[in-house]
Amino acid sequence: MSAAATRPAFPFTALVGQAPLQRALLLAAIDPAIGGVLVSGPRGTAKSTAARALAALLPEGAFVTLPLGASEDKLIGTLDLEAAMRESAVRFAPGLLARAHGGVLYVDEVNLLPDALVDVLLDAAASGVNTVERDGVSHSHDAHFVLVGTMNPEEGELRPQLLDRFGLMVELGTPYDVEERQRIVKARLAFDANPQTFCAARESEQRALGERIAAAREALAGLDWSDAVHERAAQRCIEAAVDGLRADLVMLRAARALAAFEGADAVTPAHVDAVADCVLAHRRHTMPPRSDVPSATEPKPPQSATAPEREAKHTEATSDADWGELPPEPVAAEAVKGVIPLPAKKR
Incomplete structure (x- = not known):
């Protein structure tokens, strides 16, 4: 051999x-x-x-x-x-x-x-x-x-x-810490x-870890997920804007495996948080804005803005425009049947 x-x-x-x-x-x-x-x-x-x-x-x-x-x-x-x-x-x-x-x-x-x-x-x-x-x-x-x-x-x-x-x-x-690279x-x-x-110097540690894995496998069937754990997993997946429900299932399984490895009596939301990164690393998307919640950058309706606010927004829009672009110009608005007319502009 x-x-x-x-x-x-x-x-x-x-x-x-x-x-x-x-x-x-x-x-x-x-x-x-x-x-x-x-x-x-x-x-x-x-x-x-x-x-x-x-x-x-x-x-x-x-x-x-x-x-x-x-x-x-x-x-x-x-x-x-x-x-x-x-x-x-x-x-x-x-x-x-x-x-x-x-x-x-x-x-x-x-x-x-x-x-x-x-x-x-x-x-x-x-x-x-x-x-x-x-x-x-x-x-x-x-x-x-x-x-x-x-x-x-x-x-x-x-x-x-x-x-x-x-x-x-x-x-x-690649590690760029000098001490870590040395170790x-x-x-x-x-x-x-x-x-x-x-x-041989690590034989006892290895044996203990192997026994811990075997014990965790045996403990899996006795651990279940509470509603609080389900809710935390759903929240983390929604925040990451994942596609489908596979991430929820994997996150719950991984949280249960971690609880079993730690010898915990129950799966907790903390176990979900601990495994979330490796579950979501390859599934995370940019969260789209919700239609029922106004965006922080969405302009307010004209009737709720004061004159100084309207003037500040106009100045900001003008300053951010591309060089050579003309500022917006006021145009006459015609009332359309069935539509509430725009408020008259104060002089």
């Missing part, structure tokens, strides 16, 4: 400067139905290191990578139709989704994959089931895994329809120098 095959993963508890990413990965590990984590950031920000570290915490420990050139058959598996006709039995050759069951499926540069392949990935990640159908023959199997997709924004974006289907998103940046580099150099010794 090669040295690379026996080399341990970098410990999750030893990651430096990755708190938002660590939280998102833990939430997705506790409840894979959240729909996976999309990690956006430049090269060299430890995206794959964090994903491998998470897999090492899970009981099965599977870490499966989907290569860019993979076909759909390689991902979902294949059916032997000749055997099905000859033996009246389904022969299924497992794909990467079956191998990733119970672990982590890592997709680097997910924004460069064909949309159809990303659709299959996201469907399986959200449902926990992979179904293969060929010529009237079908086979389904469990596919519970944590989907981690990474992308470099400089290489292109995901279509909004696909972006929304990722449960959580974390945006990473990251020192930890990496120590791991590279002696991986076994480095991991």
Whole structure:
């Protein structure tokens, strides 16, 4: 066996400067139905290191990578139709989704994959089931895994329809704090120098975190959402002007996973607030003004404005006009039948 095959993963508890990413990965590990984590950031920000570290915490420990050139058959598996006709039995050759069951499926540069392949990935990640159908023959199997997709924004974006289907998103940046960079580099150099010794020093922390994840998974079913929690999630999604209701569902699931991880007796609005950023990072839109609430910049009706206010507004409009543009000129107004006439202008 090669040295690379026996080399341990970098410990999750030893990651430096990755708190938002660590939280998102833990939430997705506790409840894979959240729909996976999309990690956006430049090269060299430890995206794959964090994903491998998470897999090492899970009981099965599977870490499966989907290569860019993979076909759909390689991902979902294949059916032997000749055997099905000859033996009246389904022969299924497992794909990467079956191998990733119970672990982590890592997709680097997910924004460069064909949309159809990303659709299959996201469907399986959200449902926990992979179904293969060929010529009237079908086979389904469990596919519970944590989907981690990474992308470099400089290489292109995901279509909004696909972006929304990722449960959580974390945006990473290059650290520019001297002390933080030193701590990251020192930890990496120590791991590279002696991986076994480095991991052994954190074995108890790793074991405790793995047990905490398992306990949180068990606690999920016993936690429910109160009306106050539903209301807070709805408020946060409305404020972000998200499309559809998927953000509400993901936010509630993520808040419940966080409550379970913390060992809380109930999900609270504070849990919703704590997960809102990673739920809304890729869904947030600019909030359009409501038609029933006057905008702060909307001019007041002429009859409610005093003469000094009208003069100030006229001066402001004139000063803001493009150079060479003529100021507005008064024109005669004709009364229209059925319409209230404008008030006469005071002289």
